Amino acid sequence: MKRRLLLLLPLLGFLVLGGFLYQGLSMNPFERDSALMAREFPAFELSTLEDPERIVDASLLEGEVTLVNVWGEWCPTCKQEMPQLLDLADRGVRLVGVDYKDTREKGREFLAEFGNPFEVNVFDPEGTLGFDLGVYGAPETFLVDADGIIRYHHTGYIKPEDVRETILPEVEKWRD
Amino acid sequence: MARLIRGLLAVLLLLPLLAQAAGIEVRQFDDPVTEQRYQDLTASLRCPKCENQAIGDSDSPIAGDMRDRVYAQLQEGRSDKEILDFMVRRFGDYVLYNPRLEGRTLLLWGLPAALVLLGAVVVVLMVRARRRSSARALSAEERERLDALINRERDE
The missing domain is CATH 1.10.8.640 (Cytochrome C biogenesis protein)
Incomplete structure (x- = not known):
């Protein structure tokens, strides 16, 4: 009898494998953690969108929990995301923008049209900072703590409910 | 044109x-x-x-x-x-x-090899078990039955 039961082993193995594969069907391949999690924000030296003479670097992000949003005028989802970012700014979150692969004119037009929740915007026309951040599309949002360490990463669109459900709790979590 | x-x-x-x-x-x-x-x-x-x-x-x-x-x-x-x-x-x-071979990917790289090894062990065990049962000498009872069968054939 025992030997008979052993014959069921391959079936069992198949069921386990099937379970994993079934789970894979409902997984979003774009929902993966940033490789930069718990690491320092990459070094950069770029001018700001507002003032070509003003050069900023990673020290810009030190001292306060900051939400860094990578956007571009060419990115339609970024436009849809702006109300949520303005909401976050209203709630006292410090936001810094990275204007990714854009021209200064277009970037400024974008902010004039859709509002400007950012304390300052880093101008990244070549996408070098974006590349070092592992950005492969826009929008992408990084939460950086007061020591300049990346603590949370949001790929793609921030939905209105994400503001309260995920972003604000994360900001609070890293504030002290 | x-x-x-x-x-x-x-x-x-x-x-x-x-x-x-x-x-x-x-x-x-x-x-x-x-x-x-x-x-x-x-x-x-x-x-x-x-x-x-x-x-x-x-x-x-x-x-x-x-x-x-x-x-x-x-x-x-x-x-x-x-x-x-x-x-x-x-x-x-x-x-x-x-993927690189490191702590986190050990299962990924190790599992197929482990399964092949397991299969080999199972095959060896099965072959041995079969060989043992066929090489075993016939018991007196079996021998008697075998003789009876052979004799019946000869008589026919």
Whole structure:
């Protein structure tokens, strides 16, 4: 009898494998953690969108929990995301923008049209900072703590409910 | 007229070449070894945006940026490992088509080998068990029965 039961082993193995594969069907391949999690924000030296003479670097992000949003005028989802970012700014979150692969004119037009929740915007026309951040599309949002360490990463669109459900709790979590 | 058609045909035939050139840049290499390394690296790095395409044959902007970096770093004389590390630091293990052998990937690399080993053990055990049962001498009772069967055949 025992030997008979052993014959069921391959079936069992198949069921386990099937379970994993079934789970894979409902997984979003774009929902993966940033490789930069718990690491320092990459070094950069770029001018700001507002003032070509003003050069900023990673020290810009030190001292306060900051939400860094990578956007571009060419990115339609970024436009849809702006109300949520303005909401976050209203709630006292410090936001810094990275204007990714854009021209200064277009970037400024974008902010004039859709509002400007950012304390300052880093101008990244070549996408070098974006590349070092592992950005492969826009929008992408990084939460950086007061020591300049990346603590949370949001790929793609921030939905209105994400503001309260995920972003604000994360900001609070890293504030002290 | 015929000449016009022939000209148009030639243009049509060239179109696919043009389309390809738009996506994948033409690179200059000092030596064929570096060129081969470039081909290998761009074929073994996965485009983070396009799910299952190597950066070597993807049109997405990020794949182009990554090819630029690979090329620039090859020209600077960096090793393959340095270039792969550079990409993994930014985009994660996801970009490697060949996952590295480390603590987290031990199961991934180890499981197939372990299963093959397990299968081999099972086969050896089964063969041994079978051989033992066939090599065993016949008991007196069995011998008697066998004799009876043989004798019956002879009598018929």
